[in-house]
Amino acid sequence: MIVSTVAKLLVREHLHKPLPDNVLTLGRQTISMSYEQVLELFKQEGYIPPEKILDNIKPYLDEETRYGKGNNYITDKVFFGLLGIKNIKSMDVTDYENADIIHNLNYPIPNDLIGQFDFIIDGGTFDHLFDVRVAFENIVKLLRPGGRILQWNAASNFTGAAYISFGPDMFFDYYTINRFADCKVYIAEVNDPGQQEFWDFFIFDGNSEYALFKSNKFQMTVVFAEKDLDSTGDIMPVQRQYRDERLTEFFENSRHNIQKSNRKFWCGNKQQKIPQKSNTNKNFKEYIKNLLLKYTPKIIRKHTPSNIRNFVIGNVNGFYYVGRI
Numbered sequence: 001m002i003v004s005t006v007a008k009l010l011v012r013e014h015l016h017k018p019l020p021d022n023v024l025t026l027g028r029q030t031i032s033m034s035y036e037q038v039l040e041l042f043k044q045e046g047y048i049p050p051e052k053i054l055d056n057i058k059p060y061l062d063e064e065t066r067y068g069k070g071n072n073y074i075t076d077k078v079f080f081g082l083l084g085i086k087n088i089k090s091m092d093v094t095d096y097e098n099a100d101i102i103h104n105l106n107y108p109i110p111n112d113l114i115g116q117f118d119f120i121i122d123g124g125t126f127d128h129l130f131d132v133r134v135a136f137e138n139i140v141k142l143l144r145p146g147g148r149i150l151q152w153n154a155a156s157n158f159t160g161a162a163y164i165s166f167g168p169d170m171f172f173d174y175y176t177i178n179r180f181a182d183c184k185v186y187i188a189e190v191n192d193p194g195q196q197e198f199w200d201f202f203i204f205d206g207n208s209e210y211a212l213f214k215s216n217k218f219q220m221t222v223v224f225a226e227k228d229l230d231s232t233g234d235i236m237p238v239q240r241q242y243r244d245e246r247l248t249e250f251f252e253n254s255r256h257n258i259q260k261s262n263r264k265f266w267c268g269n270k271q272q273k274i275p276q277k278s279n280t281n282k283n284f285k286e287y288i289k290n291l292l293l294k295y296t297p298k299i300i301r302k303h304t305p306s307n308i309r310n311f312v313i314g315n316v317n318g319f320y321y322v323g324r325i
Contacts, residue, residue, distance in 0.1 A: 001030045001067060001123060002079065003196040004041055005325045009150065010121075011045040013224070014083055016263060020118035023080060024142065025090045026105070026125035028097040030067040031079045032196060035059035038079060049082045057081050065097050089117075105138050106131040114141045122151035127162035133236070136174055140233030146181075148226045155187060156219040168204035171223045173237035176206065176254045181228035182261040187319060189217040202319040203265060206255060210318020224263075265322045
């Protein structure tokens with residue numbers, strides 16, 4: 001489902017580098033907004049659809065997806081059409097929501113789908129798969145060189161709603177070791193699984209000796225990656241602490257290339273660097289944090305401005321809080 005936070009991520013990526021014509025969604029994506037709400041969101045993000053698009057678009061309502069029926073939500077084709085995308089396809093394991101391509105990603109894709117797409121959206125498909133190795137390889141094959149992917153999948157507290165809960169390093173290490181041009185991985189925290197907005201984002205730096213990320217909230221691993229001309233998909237990563245010298249050197253060379261990217265974080269308007277963990281005022285922060293968690297109602301904590309939340313939460317080694325969307 002594309003909720004308002006995800007819609008903002010897509011608009012920000014579109015403003016950075018226009019989304020291409022050939023887009024594939026894994027599963028039909030319910031756009032949980034009305035036509036008017038989408039236009040207002042676009043306006044707030046600084047994107048105004050060209051008059052030519054607005055004159056030709058028809059705001060059809062979603063009567064096909066299970067969460068869209070009867071909710072005044074626009075269709076996926078209308079949403080992406082407003083971004084100028086002409087060819088939007090969907091892939092699913094069955095045709096229950098009238099997907100364009102029926103295929104089980106646990107198995108290799110047919111040859112006629114190789115290199116057919118410039119942008120892929122995985123809105124919680126990977127966490128329902130069983131053979132994620134095949135799924136990763138399928139993604140790389142589906143994408144053309146220069147193609148991009150946006151993914152958000154279960155990371156924690158989705159027991160019973162997903163087969164797999166992903167650590168951020170699994171995505172980061174896979175795309176890095178396979179020489180992708182860019183890869184940014186976040187942990188997003190929400191109070192409820194279907195939360196429309198106010199997601200808190202922590203970027204995973206992929207470099208530090210990271211600590212355990214403990215939270216009572218629902219967490220998702222949110223990934224952006226961009227395929228390069230020489231990207232591969234068949235190299236399986238080894239987790240940081242178990243790599244030998246040869247693999248470590250290969251990984252670090254690939255990570256160095258990713259660091260050259262000028263793509264901004266999704267939060268904030270300026271390019272941000274990940275600072276090293278600081279112990280300054282650590283005890284004081286812990287004291288304030290515990291007080292707020294104990295005495296402040298959830299609704300107030302939910303709407304706390306990002307800069308205050310950043311001070312209170314602090315950073316977990318290997319993760320840096322970059323804001324709320």
